[in-house]
Amino acid sequence: MADVHGSAEFSPCGLHRFRLDRWWSDEPRALVCMRNPSTAGANWTDPTICRLRALLQGRPGIGGFTVVNADDRIATDPRDLDVWLAAQDVVSLKAARQANLERIRALAAAATVRIAAWGNLLAPGLHADRVIAALSLNGAHPLQAFALTGDGAPIHPLARGRNRVPLGMPLVEWRACRTAVPATIDHQESTVR
Template sequence: MRTDPLRGSAELSSCGLHRYRLDRWWSNEPRALVCMRNPSTAGADRNDPTICRLRALLQDRPGIGGFTVVNADDRIATDPRELEALLAGQDVAALKAARHANLARIRTLSAAASVRIVAWGNLLAPGLHADRVIAALSLDGTHPLDAFALTADGAPIHPLARGHSRVPLGMPLVGWRADRPAPVPTDGEEV
């Protein structure tokens, strides 16, 4: 196990309600990009159980010197149900603009990532938004996506999965792909 010091940073909105990215690194080797469903309250200097588990899962992998966390939606919510309620109450135009900016950020970070890991469990419902997130992460299908492991339904397991779904340390990443092609977004489509 590496004992290099863990350094971190986070990019948050000025209001503190959105986390655009969170970074942890222990060396100058390339960082993995990890995409989950909703941001937690972890910040530049504050870890939570998910961030601690990500470090444990990634720190001894050759060629990975850290990770960048992004989320399908950037609104901070510790419970996915809370996130859904917040998104449902948001102005449609504002939600569309926020998601567009988030997808652009994911695409830019994905282009620089050494590996792209999806880890949202069953929390990202299939549909147009999920398809757009997958397209941004995979750079329109030109780069592979990996997962720590898969659920029985083929969803990418979240780092904090428990019980028989818990990912053992040192387990190799598995390839993951959506079972449908990502659509090209057009104006007037749902958010």
């Protein structure tokens, strides 16, 4: 097994993790978007990061992964993130989320594979739509998933029981890219009579 290297970027206060990277070769990294960051860092791992490595290492064309989250506030329990979000003023939260979306968009532009992996933790709505738009670059690129929940959400790497993703299972397309269909005008139909 190849040596795995790591890096992470945290806010100066240490309460937000902007990105986490693991890589084992010079091949491109997959971009994985989940909902809430853990305390894992450059040299500290957790079960989710270990499982991501197991799911991605050995796939042709993938030399590592970068993890981003729909919200960058560290919360090892998603319920803690919900409490924190509810306590934020609208203006501050909007600014923080906008900065995070810009970060996701920049990383998505450089990624060859974009994987959504938040399970049922990211509720449908405006914020989820904005995360999906940033991750897919407004639908220009497809979004992959390890598998889908019964509700059609992109499964989290630590899903248990019958939802556990077997190692080596191919990624599934969760959202197809939107291809622009050029408008055509039938000149005979458009002629004014």
